[in-house]
Amino acid sequence: MRTTIYALTLLMSSFSAFAGTELTATQVHEAAVGFLEIFAKQQAANGYKVSFETGSIDDRLSLAHCLNPLSVEFTGDPWKSTRPSLQVACESERPWRLFVTASVSITGPALVAARPLTRGERVTKDMVTTDTVVINATRRGIMRQAQDVVGMEVRRPVNSGSLITPDLLAAPDAVERGDHVIITAKSGSFSVSTRGKALASASVGEQVLVENLVSARTVKANVVAPGRVEIPM
Template sequence: MTNFRRGCQTLCRYLLLPLLCVMGQLAHAATMSHPEQLIDATQQFLEQAVADYLRRGDIQARHEIIVNRLDPRLRLAQCDQPLDAKLGTAAQPIGRVTVRISCEGSSPWSVFVPAQVRLYRPVIVANRSLLRDSLLSEADVSLAERDVSNLTQGYLTRMDEVLGNKLTRPVQPDQVIAPNQLELAEVVRKGDQVVITARSGTINVRMPGEAMADGAPGKQIPVKNQRSGRVVKARVTGPGHVEVAM
């Protein structure tokens, strides 16, 4: 009988010890925050942040959020308060961002989770190779969806922003047209007959003149006053019109 009892005790120890270890591990795991929880918190925060960004800017676009994988061995104390999330250094929730997930509970901690937010919008692209000084027409450009989160030089979303303007550098097919690649086309050519308007308050004086250089709207060019023969600096205001201050 004694041998039987001892055998039972030994068997119980062998059976219960692994079970107790597993139960201990499960209890410990229940008190930890896992990488999946941090990824979910980051995803939810960025979804709301992007929605707010689009609403504030009245932007029509679709987006895609990719949260980087975290080390599966990462373990943090289970937070007894709702997790707090905020953007790291980025001013806007677009492009490569870092989200700070933190716990302000009894066992505080914080971790930075990297992610990428792609924002897709229709933007102006070149239909073909275009040379510098090309005047853009509807045959040259079109709208195509692109990820604008990495377009650091900017982009344009309306055809009227580019048509009739001139390229300042060559572009390749499918290349996004940036604002700094455009300038206003000349509306006055050297030798054109122009109307010179001199303004002073409510007084306007007009006189005939001759453009001595090409000019786009807003640009100053030399203009010869055909009455006096004097050459003055005048600002181009439109086709055939320039303005000087009195």
Template structure:
């Protein structure tokens, strides 16, 4: 069987060139660290870091690790030691992260690999539109799963952290309630009649008073002693109750 020159060239292109390219890639893979190896090392490291973080913090959550693509032209010398990995930022493996992948062998090098850790937790969100200065009730909020790595203003994980408190800004349905938008609600209002408790280790005296300002639980307010007429500062201990230490 004979081949023409054109047929022979086509045969070489179809059979030998792919083989030569494969051999070239195989030879190269034996001398360089490829981007896929860096991505794999980063993913395995972050999977361990997130699992350890959740265990230490006793947090129930699901997570997903995404490692950014690297330039396929990246070529680093093949490392004769196991690759080392270190979390550069942030302090905890949540949200955007950067991992330093290093070779500490005879031809040392380091490269920074960006990634994203999606950490999904149940957080407090609004069930309906809520107005500024409104007191949060059970019908106003619920728990919903969110990627907390995206919640730069923080979040609450328990309804009890919000119930009975006051909103400092309006909130829309399904909007996450950040801690900065919650303040203790006043349990004493200006003009309320209150009971002043004055005590020390041996004496406990009660007297009627009048609140001269609003006050949340634990806050200090001005109170007028209705017996003496004196104005004092007392700590709010409950609705209609204030305390001063003697």
């Protein structure tokens, strides 16, 4: 995600008094803080708490005065890093840009393991719970709703209280090797179905080899639902 928020108009008014002069480290710092304050308010409206601190800026800094409002943006995704950089830029007759470091913490609800989870388990609602965590402390993402993980398969052991991240879960196999399946061949609105047998296990969206039990031919099909595969014509 690339988030861009322009500095507040009030910042521009504070800069106007410096027309024809140079911008200082203090003014650049004010623009960065104003941007982060807006970001924090936006996330607060969605139930997240944002705390931040900008890195130091050399007090000796002097930049050409900007005739337009300074623009500030994240150079990376603040939801996946607690140390995102900010780009403060001037788009004017004498353009320039400056990078400012920042420490950003986004705290909010996310799913964690309610008990130790073992590899191969199918997730049920009582296996997860919601806790308040620093969401951007992990680059692997989070899961917010129990209904999004129920029925998923645990890929590797998870300790109790550990954050549930997408890479810890996998969609369960919709067909198992040896299962009898319905093979549907489709072309536009026309379709024809027959019986088959899966020659491997696969989840929805994956391809699998199936044996047509009528013709004894082996074909490659897409798994579209539990027990159902489809072949485009």
